[in-house]
Structures are given as C-alpha cells and as structure tokens.
Amino acid sequence: MPRGYIVALFCATGVVSMPASGAEPIKIGFPIPLSGPTAVYGEPVLKGAELAVSEINAKGGVLGRKLELLSRDSKANADEAVRLARELIIKDNVDFLAGTLTSAEAPAVSTVAKENKIVFIAPTSKSTILTDPAHIHPYIFRVSSNTDVEGLAGATLVARWKDVKTVATIAPDYAYGRDSIAAFKASLKKLRPDIQIVDEQWPKLGEPDFTAFITAQMGKKPDAVYCSLFAGDFVTFTKEATPRGYFKAIANRMVDGAEVGTTDEAQALGGDYPYGIISDSYDPVIFTGNEPPEHKKFIEDLKAFTKAKYASGWSIVGYQAIYALADGINRAGNTKSDDVAKALPGMTFDTPVGKRTFSAKSHETFAPEYWGVMVKEAAYPFAVMQNPELLPPSTETN
Amino acid sequence: MTGRRRATLASRIPWTLIVFLAAATVPWIGSRYDTFLASQIVIDALFAVSLNLLLGTTGLVSFGHVAYFGVGAYVCGILMKTYEVPFVLAFPAAGLGAALFALVSGYFCVRLQKLYFAMLTLAFSQIVWAIAYKWNDVTGGDQGLPEIPYPDLDWMSAIPGFGDLRIGDRFYLLTLVLVALSIAALRIITRSPFGRMLTTIRDNPERAAFIGLNVRAYQLAAFVVAGAFAGLAGALYGLFSRGVFADYVFWSKSAEVIIMTILGGMDYFWGPPVGALALVWLNQQITAYTEYWPFVLGAILLVLLFAFTGGIVGGIVAGFRFARYRLARRDA
Numbered sequence: 001m002p003r004g005y006i007v008a009l010f011c012a013t014g015v016v017s018m019p020a021s022g023a024e025p026i027k028i029g030f031p032i033p034l035s036g037p038t039a040v041y042g043e044p045v046l047k048g049a050e051l052a053v054s055e056i057n058a059k060g061g062v063l064g065r066k067l068e069l070l071s072r073d074s075k076a077n078a079d080e081a082v083r084l085a086r087e088l089i090i091k092d093n094v095d096f097l098a099g100t101l102t103s104a105e106a107p108a109v110s111t112v113a114k115e116n117k118i119v120f121i122a123p124t125s126k127s128t129i130l131t132d133p134a135h136i137h138p139y140i141f142r143v144s145s146n147t148d149v150e151g152l153a154g155a156t157l158v159a160r161w162k163d164v165k166t167v168a169t170i171a172p173d174y175a176y177g178r179d180s181i182a183a184f185k186a187s188l189k190k191l192r193p194d195i196q197i198v199d200e201q202w203p204k205l206g207e208p209d210f211t212a213f214i215t216a217q218m219g220k221k222p223d224a225v226y227c228s229l230f231a232g233d234f235v236t237f238t239k240e241a242t243p244r245g246y247f248k249a250i251a252n253r254m255v256d257g258a259e260v261g262t263t264d265e266a267q268a269l270g271g272d273y274p275y276g277i278i279s280d281s282y283d284p285v286i287f288t289g290n291e292p293p294e295h296k297k298f299i300e301d302l303k304a305f306t307k308a309k310y311a312s313g314w315s316i317v318g319y320q321a322i323y324a325l326a327d328g329i330n331r332a333g334n335t336k337s338d339d340v341a342k343a344l345p346g347m348t349f350d351t352p353v354g355k356r357t358f359s360a361k362s363h364e365t366f367a368p369e370y371w372g373v374m375v376k377e378a379a380y381p382f383a384v385m386q387n388p389e390l391l392p393p394s395t396e397t398n
Numbered sequence: 399m400t401g402r403r404r405a406t407l408a409s410r411i412p413w414t415l416i417v418f419l420a421a422a423t424v425p426w427i428g429s430r431y432d433t434f435l436a437s438q439i440v441i442d443a444l445f446a447v448s449l450n451l452l453l454g455t456t457g458l459v460s461f462g463h464v465a466y467f468g469v470g471a472y473v474c475g476i477l478m479k480t481y482e483v484p485f486v487l488a489f490p491a492a493g494l495g496a497a498l499f500a501l502v503s504g505y506f507c508v509r510l511q512k513l514y515f516a517m518l519t520l521a522f523s524q525i526v527w528a529i530a531y532k533w534n535d536v537t538g539g540d541q542g543l544p545e546i547p548y549p550d551l552d553w554m555s556a557i558p559g560f561g562d563l564r565i566g567d568r569f570y571l572l573t574l575v576l577v578a579l580s581i582a583a584l585r586i587i588t589r590s591p592f593g594r595m596l597t598t599i600r601d602n603p604e605r606a607a608f609i610g611l612n613v614r615a616y617q618l619a620a621f622v623v624a625g626a627f628a629g630l631a632g633a634l635y636g637l638f639s640r641g642v643f644a645d646y647v648f649w650s651k652s653a654e655v656i657i658m659t660i661l662g663g664m665d666y667f668w669g670p671p672v673g674a675l676a677l678v679w680l681n682q683q684i685t686a687y688t689e690y691w692p693f694v695l696g697a698i699l700l701v702l703l704f705a706f707t708g709g710i711v712g713g714i715v716a717g718f719r720f721a722r723y724r725l726a727r728r729d730a
Contacts, residue, residue: 077645078540078541079643080645082641086640087431107544108541108542108643111545112640127541174539174540175541
C-alpha cells in the first residue's frame with residue numbers, strides 16, 4: 001500500500017531547505033547555559049559578550065564588517081553544547097565559536113572546533129584538559145584561568161597564614177573539583193611542606209545536605225580550609241555550616257577558589273555570607289581603591305547595558321573573549337579561521353583589568369584573578385572584596 | 399473492482415527501495431545541514447523501530463529503552479577511542495554488548511507486568527545513567543567521551559561519484575546502508591513465525607500461555623533483539639555526534655523515542671520511522687519560530703491521542719481507505 005509513498009513524500013519535504021548566502025556580518029556562535037541552575041552564570045557571561053559586540057559594531061565593526069552573536073542555550077550539558085556547536089557551524093555557517101560555561105561543555109565543543117577547523121574561544125572553563133598537550137589543537141584558545149593557576153593562587157594565600165599547620169579541603173566530586181584540589185595540594189606542598197592535609201570531603205555536585213560533610217570535617221579540627229564549592233552549593237553549604245559553628249571553629253580561615261567572591265554570589269547569600277573568608281573573582285566589580293580607569297568605564301557601560309543596579313562579576317570573561325577574537329581577526333586581516341588561529345598565539349590584548357597574552361604554546365592566558373577578604377561594607381547590602389589583589393603575581397605555571 | 403486493481407498496482411511498486419534511493423541522494427542534492435538532519439532521522443528511525451518491536455509488536459511498554467542505546471554507544475565509543483578497535487568490529491560489538499545487557503536486565507523485567515515492567519526498565523536505565531555519569535575512568539563521567547574517531551571511509555573514494563564527498567556525507571551513506579539492513583532484519587523478524595507469536599502474546603498472553611507458549615521466554619527474546627538493534631543505533635549516534643555523553647542515557651531520551659513511535663503509529667511497521675522523521679523535522683521547523691517547542695509537541699500529541707490513535711501513518715491509512723471507499727461507491 002502507499003505507506004512507502006508517504007514516507008518518500010516526507011523525505012522530500014524534509015530535505016528542502018534554504019542554503020544561507022551572502023555572509024555579510026562576521027558570525028560568532030555562542031552556546032551558553034541560559035536555563036537551569038547555571039543560567040545565573042551563563043546570562044551575565046553572554047551579556048558581557050553582547051556588550052563587547054555592540055561596542056565594536058558602534059565603532060564600525062571588524063575589517064569593516066559588523067559582528068553578529070548567535071547565542072544558544074546549551075543547558076550546561078556537554079551533549080547539547082556539541083549539538084548546538086555543530087548546528088551553528090553547519091546550519092548557520094558561523095565563522096567562529098565562543099562561549100560554553102562548564103568544564104564538561106568546553107572540552108566537548110573544542111573537539112567540534114578542531115574537526116571543523118573553526119577558532120573557539122572558551123571564556124569560563126577552568127579544566128586543564130582543555131589545553132593540555134594531549135588535547136591542544138590550533139583552534140582552541142582560553143581567556144579564563146585554569147585549575148593549576150587557581151590552585152597556585154589559593155595555596156599562596158593559605159601559605160601566608162604562618163601559624164596554620166593543618167588544612168582540610170572540600171570540593172564537589174567531579175572533574176573541576178578533583179583537578180582544583182589536586183592543583184592546590186601540589187602547590188601547597190612546594191610552598192609550605194610543613195602543612196598537613198588532614199581531611200578531604202567530596203560532596204556531589206548539587207548536594208542537597210552538607211551536614212555529614214561539615215561535622216566530619218569539624219571533627220578533624222583543621223586550622224584552615226581550602227574550598228571549591230560554588231554557586232548554589234556554596235549557598236546551601238554556608239547556610240548549614242554557619243549554625244554549626246563551622247566558620248567560627250576555623251576562625252573564618254577559608255579560601256574558596258571557585259569565584260564565590262563575585263558580586264553575584266555575594267548577592268545570592270546577602271547577610272548570610274560568611275564574612276572574613278577569602279575568595280576570588282575575575283572582576284570584583286566594586287573596587288575599594290586602585291580601580292583601573294578602564295574598569296570603571298566598563299562597569300558603567302555594563303550597568304547601562306544590562307539595566308542592573310549592580311554589575312555581575314562574570315560579564316568580563318564574555319567581554320574579553322569577544323575582544324580577543326576581534327583583535328585576532330584584525331591581526332589576521334581576514335576571517336579565515338586558519339589565519340586567525342595563527343594570529344592569536346602570542347597575541348596581547350587589552351581588557352578592563354589589564355593586558356592578557358595568549359601563550360604561544362598552550363593558547364592559555366593563565367589569567368590571574370582578583371582575590372581578597374570578603375567583608376561587610378556599609379554602602380552595600382552584600383559582602384564586598386577588600387583590597388582586591390591579582391594572584392598569582394607571576395602567571396607562569398607550565 | 400477498481401479499488402483492488404489500484405491497490406495491487408501500488409503494492410507492486412517497491413516503495414521501500416524508492417525511499418532508500420531518495421534518502422541516498424541527500425548528500426548530492428542537499429546542503430551539509432540536510433545531511434546532518436538526515437543522519438539524525440535515519441538513526442532515530444532505527445532506534446524507534448527497535449523500540450516498536452517491544453511496544454507495538456509484543457505489547458511491552460519499556461520506559462528504559464535508552465539504556466541499550468546508551469550501552470551500544472559507549473561500547474562502540476570506548477572500543478574505537480580508547481582501544482582503537484576498527485569500526486567493523488566495534489559496531490557488531492555494540493549490538494552484542496547491548497544484547498547482553500538486555501538479556502540480564504530483561505531476565506528480571508519480564509517477570510513483572512504492565513506498569514511494574516515499565517518501572518523496572520526505567521530503573522535499569524537510570525542505573526546505566528548513574529554508571530555512565532560516575533565511572534570517570536571509563537566513561538569520562540560528566541565530561542563524556544568526546545572526539546570518537548570516524549570509521550575509516552577512504553575506500554569510498556574508489557566508488558565513482560563519491561570522491562569529493564565530505565566525511566560527514568560518507569558517514570551518512572554508511573549509516574543509511576547499515577540502518578536499512580537493520581530495519582530489513584527487524585522487518586523479517588516481525589513477519590516471521592516468531593514475530594507472529596509475539597503479536598499473539600500482545601493480544602492475549604493468557605491464551606498464548608494456554609496453548610503452550612513460553613510467554614516469558616518469548617518476551618525476553620524480543621527484549622534482547624530490541625536491545626541489540628537499539629545498541630546498533632546508539633553506536634551510530636555516538637559516531638554521528640562525535641562523542642558519547644551521559645545524557646544519552648538519561649530517561650528523557652526514552653520518552654522521546656516513545657513519542658516518536660506513537661507519533662508515527664505503533665501499529666504499523668513503518669510508523670516509527672515516519673515518527674522519527676516528523677519529530678526531527680518539526681523540531682527544526684518549529685524551534686526556528688518559537689522557543690515553546692514542548693508546548694507545540696504537547697498539543698500535537700494531544701490531538702493525535704484523541705483523534706488519530708494510529709498516529710500519522712494510521713491517520714493517512716484511514717484517509718486513503720475512506721477515499722477509496724468513496725471512489726468505489728461512485729464507480730458502482
């Protein structure tokens with residue numbers, strides 16, 4: 001019967017579609033989580049990228065062509081990010097890729113970039129496997145930090161506490177947490193061989209109840225704690241740890257290397273923030289002094305662009321990724337990924353918080369981050385970073 | 399009389415061959431994106447047909463069919479990436495691995511009935527997901543296994559007209575041939591005496607047992623065969639997506655394939671492939687206009703379930719029957 005005919009008919013209609021033509025703007029595909037629990041990071045990163053695109057276009061674009069950002073919701077999911085990246089390349093004919101958030105998404109999208117020979121700039125993933133010798137390829141670049149840099153900065157800060165003899169760690173049990181703690185321990189061993197790691201706790205990512213981990217860690221009586229919990233996990237953890245006297249027991253000597261020093265995290269915790277701990281942020285947003293003038297302007301523009309009262313500490317990485325790419329295109333003189341991939345290694349570009357350079361060998365910027373004690377400030381209803389300090393000072397780790 | 403003559407004429411035309419040949423021209427006449435979509439449709443079609451051996455033919459509602467798809471994807475991916483096994487060995491191994499897992503899980507599942515059977519299949523698929531998500535050393539955990547190499551398809555250059563095809567196009571053609579062979583095998587199985595026994599079990603398990611059929615053994619056999627072909631579809635999907643991720647095994651994918659099957663019509667052998675085609679195509683078209691794709695899908699399902707219980711194919715067949723009936727009456 002004509003059942004087969006119907007199938008053929010469907011095939012025919014499915015196959016007809018329009019090929020994109022006349023690639024006037026330079027298209028940048030940007031898969032990033034815009035729904036789910038990590039959207040709170042994805043959205044500000046995208047806003048930063050959008051701000052950079054609108055600034056560049058207002059000045060006439062790159063090589064006389066406008067930039068066009070094609071953002072897609074990756075749902076913080078490696079599978080979805082790969083699917084979107086391929087669709088952006090094959091269907092939308094993007095010239096470049098930027099974006100992704102988690103340490104699962106970025107390495108997965110990197111393989112798509114490699115296979116399709118498209119330059120990909122990762123703004124947030126810290127996973128070392130993104131650019132380690134086994135995975136590096138000509139088209140992958142990273143503007144964010146990595147876990148080795150983070151671990152070194154964290155260990156430097158812990159090492160400054162001369163009377164600390166015992167340290168405990170707590171981190172989410174997945175790739176980022178494991179890498180981050182391993183890097184911290186390696187750096188600390190070099191800086192302060194006398195310090196002992198007395199306890200390691202590994203709650204799962206998205207752990208709903210930290211009670212068991214908190215009491216177990218307190219039982220070991222560490223002098224200080226290195227922590228890699230972030231986002232909602234850090235909020236839950238803090239709300240359970242404070243009433244049990246966890247922070248009091250360690251005299252607030254905690255260093256968290258997972259960007260809980262951002263205004264975003266501080267606002268999420270409000271008055272519940274464990275004041276006195278040290279944490280990091282790519283952009284402290286609120287400088288109590290020594291603010292670079294470019295940064296002041298960036299924050300003003302960002303606030304106007306997002307119409308938010310306080311700017312996000314995450315937008316800067318999206319902003320940097322787009323400017324780095326635009327500089328690379330200018331330097332290459334065309335939009336061919338092969339030429340841009342040759343222009344980027346060794347290239348220095350400006351950011352609102354100083355110059356960054358892509359290492360010629362590892363395509364990393366080894367971006368230092370701002371670290372500081374999170375304190376109560378009368379002018380703000382949330383914790384603010386005191387005297388932000390760029391760490392590690394020397395960004396040579398490998 | 400005219401009605402019957404028309405039917406015989408239509409049935410003499412080798413429709414399946416025409417569809418296959420039409421699908422094979424996609425890399426030449428369509429864009430790169432068309433090939434991309436067609437690959438997805440073809441792989442989903444095999445996955446849905448394998449599910450329908452349980453759903454439509456045997457009457458077993460499995461909520462965990464994605465487990466076998468996932469096992470196949472991981473077996474093929476791990477063999478090809480970690481152990482550099484060639485595709486000719488890794489592909490059948492994926493089917494075999496999925497069949498073995500289906501044998502073990504099916505042994506327990508067929509002991510239960512209806513909702514309890516469905517829940518147990520769901521439980522097994524969640525176990526596979528948890529293992530895939532946690533066993534970092536083997537499955538890559540939440541980072542998955544990216545960068546699975548394409549099979550070596552350079553030999554295709556020797557075929558005239560294939561020389562300037564991209565690797566993605568070549569892989570699509572390979573996929574099309576393998577899926578066509580797999581679906582043909584499933585068609586033969588469904589039409590064999592074994593397949594008829596499965597239908598008997600679906601329609602009346604008590605009676606089937608009464609006439610001496612070992613109902614559980616037949617159900618288990620159907621479960622294993624369906625699992626094996628789902629594994630083959632998974633192996634192809636892992637290669638097509640250039641990586642295997644834990645999300646492939648998440649339960650929501652099981653729901654997706656059930657929707658495909660019902661959308662196309664589970665009472666017809668060709669229903670699931672039509673459902674796969676419709677779902678992938680609709681998803682592409684509708685998400686271009688609105689982000690509320692689940693809303694549209696829900697509305698379509700609602701209409702289908704109330705008005706056309708036979709799905710798309712069922713609706714079309716009913717339409718043709720009605721038209722033929724009217725024509726026959728006019729002729730008389």
